[in-house]
Amino acid sequence: MWTCWRPCSQRRTPSFSSVILIGLLMWLTSTMTLRLSCSSNKMMTSVCPPTRTFSMTTKMRTRKATETILGMRVTVAPSHLGSVGVLTRQVFSFWSQHGINPSVAPHCSSLASLFESDVFALRCSQAALERRIERQRARREWEARRREILFDYEQYEYHGTSAAMFMFELAWVMTKDTKDMLWWSIIGLTDQWVHDKITHMKYVTDIVALQRHVSRHNHRNEDEENSLSIDCIRISFEYDLRLALYQHWSLYESICNSCYTSCNFKLWSINGQKKLQEFLADMGLPLKQVRQKFNSMDISVKENLREVIEESSNKFGMKDIRVQTFSVHFGFKNRFLASDVVHAAAALLENVEKEECATDNFIKALDCLSRSNIERLHVGIDLAKKKLKAIQQTVASCICTNLLLSQGPFLYCHLLEGTPDVKLFSKPLALSLLCKYLLKAFVCSTRNKRCKVLPLIMAAPRDVDKGTVIVLGIPPESETSDKKNFFGRAFEKAAESTSSRALHDHFDTSIIELKMEDRSKFLDALITLLS
Numbered sequence: 001m002w003t004c005w006r007p008c009s010q011r012r013t014p015s016f017s018s019v020i021l022i023g024l025l026m027w028l029t030s031t032m033t034l035r036l037s038c039s040s041n042k043m044m045t046s047v048c049p050p051t052r053t054f055s056m057t058t059k060m061r062t063r064k065a066t067e068t069i070l071g072m073r074v075t076v077a078p079s080h081l082g083s084v085g086v087l088t089r090q091v092f093s094f095w096s097q098h099g100i101n102p103s104v105a106p107h108c109s110s111l112a113s114l115f116e117s118d119v120f121a122l123r124c125s126q127a128a129l130e131r132r133i134e135r136q137r138a139r140r141e142w143e144a145r146r147r148e149i150l151f152d153y154e155q156y157e158y159h160g161t162s163a164a165m166f167m168f169e170l171a172w173v174m175t176k177d178t179k180d181m182l183w184w185s186i187i188g189l190t191d192q193w194v195h196d197k198i199t200h201m202k203y204v205t206d207i208v209a210l211q212r213h214v215s216r217h218n219h220r221n222e223d224e225e226n227s228l229s230i231d232c233i234r235i236s237f238e239y240d241l242r243l244a245l246y247q248h249w250s251l252y253e254s255i256c257n258s259c260y261t262s263c264n265f266k267l268w269s270i271n272g273q274k275k276l277q278e279f280l281a282d283m284g285l286p287l288k289q290v291r292q293k294f295n296s297m298d299i300s301v302k303e304n305l306r307e308v309i310e311e312s313s314n315k316f317g318m319k320d321i322r323v324q325t326f327s328v329h330f331g332f333k334n335r336f337l338a339s340d341v342v343h344a345a346a347a348l349l350e351n352v353e354k355e356e357c358a359t360d361n362f363i364k365a366l367d368c369l370s371r372s373n374i375e376r377l378h379v380g381i382d383l384a385k386k387k388l389k390a391i392q393q394t395v396a397s398c399i400c401t402n403l404l405l406s407q408g409p410f411l412y413c414h415l416l417e418g419t420p421d422v423k424l425f426s427k428p429l430a431l432s433l434l435c436k437y438l439l440k441a442f443v444c445s446t447r448n449k450r451c452k453v454l455p456l457i458m459a460a461p462r463d464v465d466k467g468t469v470i471v472l473g474i475p476p477e478s479e480t481s482d483k484k485n486f487f488g489r490a491f492e493k494a495a496e497s498t499s500s501r502a503l504h505d506h507f508d509t510s511i512i513e514l515k516m517e518d519r520s521k522f523l524d525a526l527i528t529l530l531s
Contacts, residue, residue: 164188268396344380
């Protein structure tokens, strides 16, 4: 619609010719299609094709008190998406205080250049739109990758390089490393291997890194004070047997209570005991020698003991009986493997024979790492023997009495109150060793292929007075396992969904404490979550 106005103080009555002209313009814009021809390039430019319509609108604005501006805006109704664009707005002055001014009407060439500029602007806007879409796509891909990385980081629990190795590397860079620090870093790595926290490939890789440091320290000239001291330390790399504490125990007890040999022989069964007797007979070792302490065995038997055991183990399918490790000599008498010290320190840390606080046990475990306190180390080794015996007996009891049950997505075992040595398994490290030992034994004994690839959840009484239970979950047993544990987040979600009274503050997130009354609904939620 065309309108015309002026300020009240200067409003004039338009002439009759002006009114007729405005009427003609309104009729033309509503009934005719505007076509412009460009004579410069001899090309017809259709400003308003038949398939499109122009809506002619006007707006009036006053620039000055004496001049009235008549504006015209053209809007195109596009027939396809390519026509979408922003058209340049032009304002032409047709009306002034002296009447119509037709000389200012735009020429067809100016309108053609106007639409050319609109096409160029459209192309620029399309390029900008494509760049913005590309940036948004890259942003979405980055956010998806970030969510995937955070999911893998938070969903699974796994162990990397030992902190003891990091501290030794830092001391080495600062040229402050010593043999004691090197031995402690070896113990830190061996602890990860004994408790099955890292893969075998990761263990071998870190062993090779430490072996270089051992060679460097062995070739370094020692000072006069330590070269002849009775408590000097000598570290050596060697291939030793996968038998727990065999140098401080009898060979027979070590074979029976080591996880590797016990699971391969299936010593909880009668056939397993017979197989063990055949193994000892194949080695040609008298039972009298095998059943006495290792230090009391004949020297002729101990000289080639490793080679004899390795040869017979290959016949019985135990090809990995020997493993890369380190040993240490304190003075001229005491010799310990790194795994011996790990078992001793863990036993002292979770000692339940005496009612002592956790701080005292931690100090004792720390003392056994010092070469000046060998007596404490021997005490820890004795406790470790009792611990390994209790684990072996509990595993045999669970297998023979079928305490290991399949709950759908996982295996479940619950140690009841009154079970022998149940107080020992209220501690995280002892329960973790028992859980891994039990799962390996079950995989070796069962014929159900599906159960062999299931994880295991184990529960044991934590505090009888408080009515709490400790629950631990481990991933499925596999030689190619990456040792990633997913039970941490699963426990958290199950406890949250059931409003269970839980304490989830252990260093390993796969361990949680629950009230005994909440155990059933917690397991039901866990089955639903993992199914």
